[in-house]
Amino acid sequence: MEQGSGIKGRRKERIRSLLDDQREAAPLPLYTLEEDVPSFKEWGRQRDGREPGYEPDPEVLWKQSRRGWMDEGGDGGRPRFTAGLIRRTVASVLVFGAVWGIFLAREPWAVKAQAFITDALSNDMDFAAAQVWYETHFNGAPSFIPIFGEDEVPAEKVSTAHTLSAPLEGSIMRSFADTLYGVEIMPQSDSSGNVTVKSVDTGRVLSVSKEAQGGIRIVIRHTGSLTAEYGHLSGTRLSADDWVESGDTVGWMQETESEAPLLFFAVMKDKTYIDPAEVVSFD
Template structure:
C-alpha cells in the first residue's frame, strides 16, 4: 500500500468520526427515523445516533419551519376561482334556456334561495349526531333568552298623564303642547320618572307642574285644580301629582300637556302612549 493511500484512508476515517459527532435536531431525527423504538437499549433506555437515525435525504425532507410557498397559495386560489366561475356559468346558462332539464334545475335553485332553513330539523340532527345542541348558536337553544338593550342604558317606563282621555287639541294647532279632555277632578299622574322642578300657584287657569326627567327631557302639566307634590319631590312614572279642575256644566275638564327635549317643544304623541 502506498503512503498516499494511507493518508486518504486516515482522512476518510477522520471525516466519518466528525460526522458521528454532529448532533441532529431531535425533531428532525424523530421524523426521519422509520422505527425509532427498534434499537433502544433496554437497560439504560439510551439510543445513539448510529443505532436508530438514518441519514437525511435532502430531496425528501422539507423544513417544517418554512412558510408555505406563495406559488402553492396562488395555484389553490386559481383552482377555487376556476371552480366558482364554472358553477356561476352553469347556473347562468341554466336560466338562459328553457328545456326540460334546465327548468328542473331552475326550480331547485329558486327553492334553495327562497325557502327558509328548517332550524328545528337541523337542531334535531345535531342533537342525534353529537349528543347535544350547540349552545353557541342561539336559535338551537331550548329556552328563548330575553332581549337585552345594546346601548347599556336603563329603559324607564312612560305612561299617559291622563289615562282614558281624549285628544282635544293637537300639537299642530298649539305648537307647544296638546290638550287632553278628562272627567271632572280626574287624577293626573307623572308620565315618566323624574324630579318636580316647578310648581306654580293655582289661579283662574289652574296650577302648573314641571318635572325634569333623564336625557334632557321635561314634561309640563297645566290647568291643574290641585297639586299633590312639592318642588324637589321625586316621582315615579304613574305616581299621582294632582287633579284636574272641577268641570263647569257639561264641559269636560282639560289638561295642558307639553314635552320639551333639549329645550325644544316636541309632539307628545310621538313620545307618550295615549289610549
C-alpha cells in the first residue's frame, strides 16, 4: 500500500511538472477575454434604449431637413401643393385688396402711401448699389445674375443719310417757298394717259380723303418720323391702315385735254411741314 501510494504521488508530481513546463513555454496572448466585457452596442447604451455613442448617417439627416423645407404641412411628410397654393392666393388677394383700398382713400396718409407704391412700381431697381454690396461682402458679383459683372457699353446714335425716292418723274412747278406747305410737281412731257404716283418709302396709310377741288388726298406715315401727303390724285386702291413699300403704287392721275395733271406733295416731320426737296431727290 505504501508502495502504491508512493507511485501515485510520484505520478502526480510528474504531471504537475509537465503542466508547469507547458505554461512556461506557451506564448502570452495579445489580449484577454473577459465574459463581463459588454459588446459595442451595449457599451454606452442608456437606460432608455438610445445609443448616444452611435453617429447617424449624415445623408439621412439631410433628407429629413430637406423634407421639412419642402413640406407644406401635409401628413406623412408629403408636401401639399393645394394648401400652399391656397395660402399664397389668399395672401395675394389680401395685398391686392389693401392696395386697392389705399388708392380709393383720399386721406393724407393714403396719399403718401399711394406715392410710395407708385414710386416703387415705376422706378427701376438700383442694380449698381446691389453690385457694390455684393462686391464688398462676397468679393465679387454673383455669376447667376447676368446684369452683374457686365461692362456697360454706352449707346451711340448712328445716323445715316436716307434719301427718299421721288413719287414720280417730273419738274417742280411750285416750290415750297411759294406755299410753305408743299410742292406741286408736273409729270414729264412725254407722259401720256394715266400717271402713276409711287410711295417714297415704306409706311402705313393714315387716311384717304376727298379734296375740295374733287381730287383724292392720301396721307402716309413713313419711317424716320416723316409723314407724306399725296394730293390731286384721280384714283387709288389704298385704304386706311394699308401698308406700302418704297415704290408701290399710291394712286394715279388722269391727264385731260384741257390741263396737265399736277401732283401735290408735302412732307411733315415732327408735326412741322418741311421742304420735300430736303428728303426727296427730284433729279
